[in-house]
Amino acid sequence: MSEPTGAARRRGPFQVGDQVQLTDPKGRHYTFTLEAGKNFHTHKGSFPHDELIGAPEGSVVRTTGNVAYLALRPLLPDYVLSMPRGAAVVYPKDAGQILAFADIFAGARVVEAGVGSGSLSSFLLRAIGDQGMLHSYERREDFAEIATQNVERYFGGPHPAWQLTVGDLQDNLSDTDVDRVILDMLAPWECLEVVRKALVPGGILCCYVATTTQLARTVESIREIGCFAEPTAWESMIRNWHVEGLAVRPDHRMIGHTGFLLTARRLADGVEPPLRRRRPAKGAYGEDYTGPGSESGSASRG
Numbered sequence: 001m002s003e004p005t006g007a008a009r010r011r012g013p014f015q016v017g018d019q020v021q022l023t024d025p026k027g028r029h030y031t032f033t034l035e036a037g038k039n040f041h042t043h044k045g046s047f048p049h050d051e052l053i054g055a056p057e058g059s060v061v062r063t064t065g066n067v068a069y070l071a072l073r074p075l076l077p078d079y080v081l082s083m084p085r086g087a088a089v090v091y092p093k094d095a096g097q098i099l100a101f102a103d104i105f106a107g108a109r110v111v112e113a114g115v116g117s118g119s120l121s122s123f124l125l126r127a128i129g130d131q132g133m134l135h136s137y138e139r140r141e142d143f144a145e146i147a148t149q150n151v152e153r154y155f156g157g158p159h160p161a162w163q164l165t166v167g168d169l170q171d172n173l174s175d176t177d178v179d180r181v182i183l184d185m186l187a188p189w190e191c192l193e194v195v196r197k198a199l200v201p202g203g204i205l206c207c208y209v210a211t212t213t214q215l216a217r218t219v220e221s222i223r224e225i226g227c228f229a230e231p232t233a234w235e236s237m238i239r240n241w242h243v244e245g246l247a248v249r250p251d252h253r254m255i256g257h258t259g260f261l262l263t264a265r266r267l268a269d270g271v272e273p274p275l276r277r278r279r280p281a282k283g284a285y286g287e288d289y290t291g292p293g294s295e296s297g298s299a300s301r302g
Contacts, residue, residue: 005130006155014052021074031074031082079154080119086146089119090184091258093238094208099127101263102180102206111198112136113169114184118147125159132161137169170194184208189221196227199266206263215260222264229273231264
């Protein structure tokens with residue numbers, strides 16, 4: 001039985017073509033690709049790549065300046081933060097939330113719109129495995145090229161479950177019986193009709209948006225289309241902690257707001273979502289409200 005794509009590059013001694021992450025005594029990271037006969041240079045000296053080729057992961061190398069570096073393969077969260085970018089990447093904390101709350105499973109059929117630099121694509125491909133299907137759509141050809149290079153560099157070549165189309169999702173989506181749809185784009189509400197046709201009953205739509213106005217319009221548009229259960233929206237933040245003897249305190253810096261996530265389940269055809277019983281705050285749909293359905297929906301939401 002053959003190993004899943006990319007698995008052989010995640011274990012065993014270092015090989016030519018492997019990505020290596022060096023950590024210096026101050027905790028700074030340096031990522032490069034192993035090449036026979038090449039040297040790695042820093043302001044603290046250099047060392048030959050050949051010292052690591054064939055060495056076990058977790059080895060320590062010293063530069064000509066006698067500075068020690070710990071050598072490990074970068075984890076996927078490390079890799080996506082260090083890889084070349086065309087667009088901003090989906091941060092690992094958000095990718096992890098998407099994998100969990102969009103319930104991405106092995107063998108899933110997933111559609112992704114907005115590939116960016118290939119960060120989320122890499123996480124999705126590793127989760128669905130070789131037997132799944134990820135069809136990604138990207139409007140910009142230059143972003144698509146960068147994403148392809150990043151994904152193939154991580155997996156060691158093309159992934160058998162990945163198809164990438166350059167073009168708008170709403171104009172090109174022809175997939176059916178899709179389990180999950182992930183939208184990372186400026187106006188996800190414009191794609192809801194084609195998403196409705198693609199998703200299986202019980203399937204999950206997950207949207208990643210940057211601003212509160214995008215979040216509000218997306219949620220209200222999902223409610224308005226009438227074929228999804230009530231959406232759930234949230235954000236996440238990560239704060240590391242400094243632990244040194246009795247000095248245990250939160251770090252001064254943290255990964256704060258990067259984007260909002262929301263999920264909604266596809267209902268069966270012909271089914272109307274149950275009436276929401278939660279009374280909105282006074283004035284939520286008042287005269288100043290200009291979102292989807294503001295004229296026809298304000299009374300029913302009370």
